[in-house]
Amino acid sequence: MINAPSTDELKDIHHKMVVTRELEEVLGAYAKEGKTRGPIHRCDGQEAVGVAACAALRADDYVCTTHRGHHVYVGKGLTTRGIVAEIFGRETGYCKGRGGHMLLGDVKTGMLGGNAIVGAGIPAATGMALSMQILKQDRVSMVVFGDGAAQTGICHEAMNMAGLWKLPVIFVLENNQYGLTVRQEVQSPVEDLSVRAAGYAMPGEIVDGNDVEAVYRAVAAAAERARRGDGPTLIEAKTYRVKGFSTSDMGGYQSEEEMAPWLERDPIKLSAEKLSALVGADTVAAIEAAARAEVAQAFETALSDPFPTFEIHAPSAAYSETK
Ligand SMILES: Cc1ncc(C[n+]2csc(CCOP(=O)(O)OP(=O)(O)O)c2C)c(N)n1
Numbered sequence: 001m002i003n004a005p006s007t008d009e010l011k012d013i014h015h016k017m018v019v020t021r022e023l024e025e026v027l028g029a030y031a032k033e034g035k036t037r038g039p040i041h042r043c044d045g046q047e048a049v050g051v052a053a054c055a056a057l058r059a060d061d062y063v064c065t066t067h068r069g070h071h072v073y074v075g076k077g078l079t080t081r082g083i084v085a086e087i088f089g090r091e092t093g094y095c096k097g098r099g100g101h102m103l104l105g106d107v108k109t110g111m112l113g114g115n116a117i118v119g120a121g122i123p124a125a126t127g128m129a130l131s132m133q134i135l136k137q138d139r140v141s142m143v144v145f146g147d148g149a150a151q152t153g154i155c156h157e158a159m160n161m162a163g164l165w166k167l168p169v170i171f172v173l174e175n176n177q178y179g180l181t182v183r184q185e186v187q188s189p190v191e192d193l194s195v196r197a198a199g200y201a202m203p204g205e206i207v208d209g210n211d212v213e214a215v216y217r218a219v220a221a222a223a224e225r226a227r228r229g230d231g232p233t234l235i236e237a238k239t240y241r242v243k244g245f246s247t248s249d250m251g252g253y254q255s256e257e258e259m260a261p262w263l264e265r266d267p268i269k270l271s272a273e274k275l276s277a278l279v280g281a282d283t284v285a286a287i288e289a290a291a292r293a294e295v296a297q298a299f300e301t302a303l304s305d306p307f308p309t310f311e312i313h314a315p316s317a318a319y320s321e322t323k
């Protein structure tokens, strides 16, 4: 099959999805006890989008994401320990504890940031793609963004420019069907947001966002197209937000009937079934146990890491004179 992930890649994707899920579950427990620094935007049920999309890219490609980006951080190869340390504000975190869970970035791995400003990753990735084109590199940039972000003005400005200049950018629209408490059909006059791609002369495709292989193949094809110089692609990954907007969400607006089929199609469950057929259930169980142990170890070490220290500087003479 064209652009299909190898068995080793499927094993790595499964490992990273379980790391992400475990991370979310442990963070959820810490948040319940009031031990996180503010609410956490969990990506449970959406792991296949971030992890499989990153798996289809090269290590030197650039990626950015949203306030709900733990699957992208893990997918792009950041260490679990560094992620946990950043979320808990430790000096050993990726941004030395100054960024936190929404603003985590790491230039070395090409993970150029989560973003708390809805839609802001879209022009950022477009700008990265412009730099790659000007520098005549064969790299690509990718942004994972939400259905709510797709309604912002900057999304359309960026896509227009990307289509016009054939920039090597991949727009992965993670349609989890909600922006805060608002269902997607109340935000948009079209059900399939991918149709908007036609307005910017780029291909628009819908994929099952809970199927790692579907996500991987679509992103791999889009990356090939971008590296050939044929420009951007919009991939709408249909998925579902199973844990509410954030750990401070009171809930009550996502019905059990609406959620049930999505829980049934949990991406980790689907991946485990497919992978078991390829490598056997014992190997899958060992991958999952290793992923959980990695997260437990990350919490243990990161939470004994030091907090940053701050020096308070006296205002400079120049500053004092302007007062
Ligand atoms: C520019 C801007 N407007 C509004 C907000 C408040 N806000 C935070 S998340 C969010 C909804 C985002 O929905 P979506 O893009 O679908 O992402 P999801 O939370 O579903 O992952 C809003 C409106 C913000 N952070 N930034």
Ligand SMILES: [Mg+2]
Pocket (backbone or CB within 6 Å): 146, 147, 148, 174, 175, 176, 177, 178, 179, 180
């Ligand atoms: Mg959404």
